Each structure stands twice: as structure tokens, then as C-alpha cells.
Amino acid sequence: MTDALPLxxxxxxxxxxxxxxxxxxxxxxxxxxxxxxxxxxxxGKSTLIGCITADRVxxxxxxxxxxxxxxxxxxxxxxxxxxxxxxPFLYPELSVAELLRFVAAARGLxxxxxxxxxxxxLGMLGLAGAEQTLCRELSQGMGRKTAIAAALLHRPRMIVLxxxxxxxxxxxxxxxxxxxxxxxxxxxxxxxxxxxLDFLAGWCGxxxxxxxxxxxxxxxxxxxxxxxxxxxxTAS
Amino acid sequence: xxxxxxxxxxxxxRLADAVRHPRIGTWAAVALPxxxxxxxxxxxxxxxxxxxxxxxxxxxxxxxxxxxxxxxSYPVLFRSPDDAFLRRLGIPARALFGVRALRLLxxxxxxxxxxxxxxxxxxxxxxxxxxxxxxxxxxxWAVSLWAQARAAVKVGEGRPNPFAxxxxxxxxxxxxxxxxxxxxxxxxxxxAAARFAGSEVATMPVRLAVxxxxxxxxxxxxxxxxxxxxPRFAPRAGEMAYAPPPDASGGELIVGRGIARLxxxxxxxxxxxxxxxxxxxxxWASRVAWPVSIVAALALLRGGGSPSLRTAVTLGCGLLLxxxxxTVIALGRAERGRLRWLDxxxxxxxxxxxxxxxxxxxxQGMAVALPLAFGWWLGVPGGGGWMWLAAAAGVAAVASLASxxxxxx
Numbered sequence: 001m002t003d004a005l006p007l008x009x010x011x012x013x014x015x016x017x018x019x020x021x022x023x024x025x026x027x028x029x030x031x032x033x034x035x036x037x038x039x040x041x042x043x044g045k046s047t048l049i050g051c052i053t054a055d056r057v058x059x060x061x062x063x064x065x066x067x068x069x070x071x072x073x074x075x076x077x078x079x080x081x082x083x084x085x086x087x088p089f090l091y092p093e094l095s096v097a098e099l100l101r102f103v104a105a106a107r108g109l110x111x112x113x114x115x116x117x118x119x120x121x122l123g124m125l126g127l128a129g130a131e132q133t134l135c136r137e138l139s140q141g142m143g144r145k146t147a148i149a150a151a152l153l154h155r156p157r158m159i160v161l162x163x164x165x166x167x168x169x170x171x172x173x174x175x176x177x178x179x180x181x182x183x184x185x186x187x188x189x190x191x192x193x194x195x196x197l198d199f200l201a202g203w204c205g206x207x208x209x210x211x212x213x214x215x216x217x218x219x220x221x222x223x224x225x226x227x228x229x230x231x232x233x234t235a236s
Numbered sequence: 237x238x239x240x241x242x243x244x245x246x247x248x249x250r251l252a253d254a255v256r257h258p259r260i261g262t263w264a265a266v267a268l269p270x271x272x273x274x275x276x277x278x279x280x281x282x283x284x285x286x287x288x289x290x291x292x293x294x295x296x297x298x299x300x301x302x303x304x305x306x307x308x309s310y311p312v313l314f315r316s317p318d319d320a321f322l323r324r325l326g327i328p329a330r331a332l333f334g335v336r337a338l339r340l341l342x343x344x345x346x347x348x349x350x351x352x353x354x355x356x357x358x359x360x361x362x363x364x365x366x367x368x369x370x371x372x373x374x375x376x377w378a379v380s381l382w383a384q385a386r387a388a389v390k391v392g393e394g395r396p397n398p399f400a401x402x403x404x405x406x407x408x409x410x411x412x413x414x415x416x417x418x419x420x421x422x423x424x425x426x427x428a429a430a431r432f433a434g435s436e437v438a439t440m441p442v443r444l445a446v447x448x449x450x451x452x453x454x455x456x457x458x459x460x461x462x463x464x465x466x467p468r469f470a471p472r473a474g475e476m477a478y479a480p481p482p483d484a485s486g487g488e489l490i491v492g493r494g495i496a497r498l499x500x501x502x503x504x505x506x507x508x509x510x511x512x513x514x515x516x517x518x519x520w521a522s523r524v525a526w527p528v529s530i531v532a533a534l535a536l537l538r539g540g541g542s543p544s545l546r547t548a549v550t551l552g553c554g555l556l557l558x559x560x561x562x563t564v565i566a567l568g569r570a571e572r573g574r575l576r577w578l579d580x581x582x583x584x585x586x587x588x589x590x591x592x593x594x595x596x597x598x599x600q601g602m603a604v605a606l607p608l609a610f611g612w613w614l615g616v617p618g619g620g621g622w623m624w625l626a627a628a629a630g631v632a633a634v635a636s637l638a639s640x641x642x643x644x645x
Contacts, residue, residue: 016475017408050471053320053324054323054324054467054471055320055471055474056471056475057468057471057472057475070467071467071468072467074323074326074329074467075326075328078323078324078325078326079326081324083324089317089318089320089321091246091250091318093249093250093253093257094249094250098249102242102246103325105237105242106239106242106322106325106326106327107325107326134257
């Protein structure tokens with residue numbers, strides 16, 4: 001399984017009643033690369049991510065996370081992936097430290113090592129000192145940082161970020177990108193959706209464009225170079 | 237630590253939050269309706285207590301004990317707010333099943349305790365009603381787990397239900413037919429269990445042990461079905477919960493209609509908003525009200541002299557008012573930390589919000605109370621229909637206070 005691609009999507013189709021949201025999306029994410037997911041509101045970015053994270057059932061097609069089907073082998077797929085949703089879930093009754101301790105225990109991580117990693121991640125994200133704050137007391141940005149720390153704690157091979165940079169201050173965003181670069185250098189891959197097209201164009205090496213009208217496009221090679229010179233949400 | 241123990245310790249930690257970080261709003265939202273409901277059951281006494289000297293009474297107690305478990309089994313099993321989070325952490329499905337099954341059992345135990353209140357208040361020895369209610373609850377619990385998990389497998393795998401045609405032409409509803417019918421099985425099971433527990437076969441402990449053994453034997457089957465269903469069905473459950481936007485015909489927001497014009501302008505706005513949100517979020521609460529209250533009123537007109545009929549009407553319509561109060565409290569919970577900014581932004585004060593919410597809640601309850609008041613006034617010797625209007629107003633007041641407390645600052 002460790003030799004398998006971090007993410008492989010084949011002929012993925014998603015339909016809500018009669019409305020086709022995703023039609024035959026096919027792409028791979030290779031170790032060490034960052035892939036952009038761009039598109040206007042309602043184009044299907046979150047639906048595509050939902051199909052990858054098993055929060056949506058594809059109408060057809062297949063998804064593999066480190067070679068594991070997230071519906072048939074959910075535990076292997078979960079071990080492969082770290083996901084930060086657009087609206088992260090945090091237990092309001094737990095403190096930041098308790099939440100991260102729970103995540104570490106649920107993933108079967110060594111308690112001491114994960115505590116040290118959690119402290120490092122919180123420090124990196126500017127949350128040092130907020131460990132005892134209840135999640136319900138966190139601001140939107142602090143909540144997102146907590147969700148990011150929870151997603152990165154087990155050093156996933158596939159990192160999926162759905163608008164994860166929204167609400168982060170500039171320093172924290174830069175530190176997060178540096179952390180992601182360090183993870184990529186060790187073989188992790190990143191799929192990131194964002195409305196910050198300039199950031200996507202500057203940081204990612206390939207992209208998937210989901211226009212509101214027309215079919216999806218995989219942007220790589222010359223297509224990607226052309227798009228990153230003038231990023232836009234239109235398919236042309 | 238096993239995943240199940242981990243989830244149980246998480247649940248304990250979350251429950252303990254109410255004590256570790258006590259908040260008046262949280263306590264009031266839970267304790268106020270609970271205390272009032274318990275007091276109501278205590279005072280109503282004999283009129284809300286099934287007569288266990290007959291088989292019908294035994295089955296009625298069994299159904300009353302089983303209904304909440306049966307109805308809540310689907311949301312408890314498949315609509316937990318942290319479901320996606322836990323699945324993405326790789327928590328095994330059987331551990332999720334274990335903690336949710338225990339949660340459902342705890343709900344059933346609470347209902348059994350509530351049902352015992354009128355027996356205790358009237359001096360009835362509680363041993364037999366307790367045994368009947370416990371047998372019905374355990375049976376409803378196990379059968380609910382099995383029926384819901386099995387229905388989820390069928391729906392997840394796209395297997396048709398032979399009775400789907402009875403649900404009408406909507407193909408999406410027909411595809412979910414197994415889930416629609418699943419709550420019926422525990423009702424049948426609990427009625428049979430209650431009848432058996434209330435019979436004279438062997439001794440009571442033996443009868444209870446038989447019901448418990450048969451019920452517990454179903455649980456591994458339910459766990460296996462749940463584990464098979466969860467990966468594909470859980471995301472589908474979220475998609476099925478999607479409600480299309482309401483159409484503009486009827487129920488739209490109109491400020492200052494009818495006698496609401498008598499209210500201050502800001503209260504009118506709060507009332508109109510709350511009435512529309514209640515009507516759209518919890519449409520069932522208003523849809524079910526008219527048929528139930530009209531049937532109850534007609535029954536009173538025909539046989540209002542019968543004490544047993546009055547008991548049944550009081551129980552049914554009282555439960556409906558309580559359910560409607562639950563939607564008002566749920567509205568407050570939905571507002572917590574999210575929607576209150578809008579009220580603050582437009583300068584809507586707490587008193588105006590409370591009065592607006594009370595009038596909206598009272599309006600919702602009038603669908604139950606008004607036909608019933610007429611039926612009672614005309615059909616019951618001695619009249620007294622006004623008490624239903626007073627009850628609706630009182631329930632709305634309690635629910636509005638609890639709702640405001642739940643919404644928080």
C-alpha cells in the first residue's frame with residue numbers, strides 16, 4: 001500500500017437527482033506534489049473533496065487513498081489522509097489539548113510523541129498558550145488552526161485542504177505553507193482548494209479547474225503554465 | 237485503550253462539561269422542560285396512567301415506552317454531528333455502533349423513569365409497570381438497532397422495498413422506503429414484549445430475562461449490519477437530510493398579519509421571523525397538528541363522556557404540545573453562537589425576542605389547542621375547553637424561556 005499513489009481518482013461522477021455536478025473526473029496526485037482545485041462557488045469543489053474523503057457517495061467512478069477504497073477499507077484510507085474541511089467540526093466541550101489528545105488516541109499514535117508533535121504544530125500555528133481554551137471559545141481562525149493541527153498530527157501521506165487558508169492571519173498562513181512544503185519534501189502530497197488563485201498559481205504544480213459551465217479540466221504542463229500566468233475561473 | 241472505551245470516555249468528558257463549566261442557559265434549556273414535564277406527569281396522575289389490569293393497557297404502556305426509542309433510533313445511529321469526523325479518524329464502525337446503542341438505551345431508560353411518575357404519584361405499586369415498561373424498552377431498543385441497520389444496508393445497496401409503492405410517486409422517497417418503515421418493527425416488538433411481560437407466564441424475573449435474552453441476541457446482528465452499512469450509508473444519510481428550499485407559496489415572512497398587528501413593531505418582526513423559521517425547519521410539527529387535533533375534537537364530540545377517551549386525547553395532544561415545545565427549544569439551540577448577531581445588529585432586545593418567540597410558539601400550539609378547546613367545550617360534560625388554550629399558552633411560555641436560555645448571550 002505504501003507504494004500506491006497518495007490519491008487516485010478515476011472517472012468520478014456525482015449527480016444530485018438529475019443535476020450532474022461532477023462528470024468523469026480523473027486525476028492522480030503523486031508524492032511530493034501540490035495540486036490546486038479551483039472553481040467558482042457551486043462548481044463542485046467541495047463535492048469532489050467530499051467524494052475523496054467519503055463524505056459523499058460517488059454516483060460512479062472510484063477513489064483510492066494510498067491504494068485503499070475509502071468506502072471498502074475506511075481505516076486504511078483514514079490513516080492515509082489528513083483533511084481540513086471548509087467548516088471544521090470541533091467538540092465544543094473539549095479544550096484544544098483534549099481534542100488533540102483524543103485525535104492522537106483515536107489514530108493509535110504514541111501518546112508522548114503525539115503530545116510533542118501537537119505542541120510543535122500549535123506553536124507553528126500561533127496557538128501556543130491556547131491549549132486549555134475550550135473549542136467553543138475559539139475564534140473562527142483559531143478553530144481552523146486547531147483543525148489543521150488535528151489533521152496533520154499523524155503525518156498523513158495525503159493532505160486535503162478545503163479552503164483551509166481562509167481566516168488565517170498572514171504569519172500563520174506562511175508558516176502553514178512552510179510546514180506543508182516540509183511535508184512534501186518527505187513525500188506527502190497536498191490537494192488544496194482556494195479562491196486565492198494567485199496563491200494557487202504560485203504554490204501548486206498542477207491544477208484541476210471546475211468551471212461553473214462546461215467540463216472540468218486538468219491543468220498540467222503548458223496548460224498549467226498558461227493558467228498560472230493569468231489565473232482565472234473560466235475554462236478557456 | 238480500545239476504540240469503544242475511547243468513545244465512552246469522550247462521551248463522559250462531554251457530559252461532564254455541564255458540571256465542569258456550568259452555564260445557566262444550558263441547564264435551564266434541559267432542566268426547565270424536564271422538571272415541568274415531570275411535574276405535569278405527577279399532577280396528571282391517574283388520567284395519564286395506562287390501566288394495567290387489561291391487556292390493552294399493558295400494550296399501551298409498552299408502546300408509550302417504545303415510541304421515543306423507535307423514533308430516535310435513526311438520528312442516534314446515523315445522524316450524529318461528529319459522525320464524519322470520527323469516520324475520518326478511522327474509528328471502527330462497531331465502536332461507533334456500541335456507543336450509539338448505549339446512547340439509545342440511556343434514552344429508553346429515561347423514558348421508562350418518566351412513565352413511572354404517574355404510577356408513583358397515585359400510589360400504584362411500581363414493580364409491574366416498571367417491568368412492563370423495561371421489557372418494552374429493551375425490545376424496542378434491540379429491534380430498532382436491528383431494523384435501522386438492516387434498512388441502512390438495503391438503502392445503501394439500492395435494494396428495493398416491496399412496500400415502497402405505498403409511499404407515493406417520489407422515487408427518492410421510494411428508495412428510502414426501508415428506512416421509512418423501520419420504526420414500525422420496534423413498535424410491534426415492544427407491544428409483544430409488553431404483553432408477555434405483563435402476562436401470568438412463569439415469574440416476572442423469568443419473563444424479563446426471556447425478553448432481555450431474545451433482545452440481546454439481536455444486537456450482534458444489528459452491529460454487523462451497521463458495520464456493513466456505515467461507510468456508504470452515512471454520507472448518504474447526510475445527503476438525504478438535504479431539504480430543498482421552501483417554495484414561496486404560503487408560510488412566507490409577513491410582518492404584522494392578523495392580530496399580530498396589535499404587537500409592538502419589533503415584536504411583530506421577531507414573531508414573523510420565528511414563525512417562518514419554525515414552520516420551515518420543523519414543518520412536521522405544524523403538519524401533524526391539524527389532523528390530530530381535528531380527529532381528537534371529533535372523537536370528543538362523539539364520546540366526550542368516556543374517561544378513557546379523554547385520557548387518550550389528553551395524552552396524545554399533550555405529547556404533541558410537548559413535541560412542538562421541543563421545536564421551539566431546538567430553534568434556540570440552533571441560534572447559539574451563530575444567528576444571534578443578527579438580532580444584536582438590528583437592536584432587537586431580549587424582551588422583544590422573548591415575546592416574539594412566545595407568540596410564534598403560541599401560534600404553533602393553537603393548531604392543536606383551538607379545535608381541541610371547541611371539542612372539549614361542546615363534547616365533554618362540564619366543559620373546560622379553555623384549559624387547552626391555557627395549556628398551549630403555558631407550554632409556549634416555558635418553551636420560549638428555555639429557547640432563549642438555549643440561544644445564550
